[in-house]
Amino acid sequence: MGDWFSALTTFEKSYWIIAAISSTIFVFVLITTFLVGDADGVDGDVDAEIESDTGIGFQFFTFKNLVAFFTIFSWAGISCINAGFGKGVTILISTLAGLAMMFVMATLIYYINKLVSSGTLKLENAVGNVGEVYLSIGPNRSKIGKVHVNVQGALRELDALADSNETLKTGTVVEVTDITGTGILIVQPINNTNYDKSTPLIANAK
DSSP states (O other), X not given: OHHHHHTSOHHHHHHHHHHHHHHHHHHHHHHHHHHHSSOIIIIIHHHHHHHOOOSSXXXXXXXXXXXXXXXXXXXXXXXXXXXXXXXXXHHHHHHHHHHHHHHHHHHHHHHHHHHHHHHHOOGGGGTTOEEEEEEOBOGGGOSOEEEEEEETTEEEXXXXXXXXXXXXXXXXXXXXXXXXXXXXXXXXXXXXXXXXXXXXXXXGOO
């Protein structure tokens, strides 16, 4: 084993070292994720530091994604070396393969998080909360728009219809009065002169 490794070039050794380290971490992360959920010390906390983003969004640079990148990057590079490709082509192909894996991982995690969020969000908790129109809403429930409203302690962008004779334009302050059977908020404008926009919407959340 030692003679085999010593016979490798520095370029080849670099890929094998990255493969050994990243693959070990990747297997560890997979095992801890399936057995005990996200590992707080290895996954959750590190992701929070790298993402610098709270809430559910498309997170590209996370600990899991970076581990996946280096794992696929290294093994793709080793495959290219074994196939006789030059250094430039090997680096290009392995980098593209790693980025593709990061994108796949980020996409999977994004949609999994959306499913979890959808399963736990109770829209009825929005009733009575004050929000703000983000995309204009047609009069008399004629056109669906979007509002920003806090539900369960988080600011969310949700579909909404209006019980109003006028189009509710972007920036209009509204109150959620009901929820349709299909999960669309019913809103009505409130007197903007009686509402202090400097008051955080979070104060109105349930």
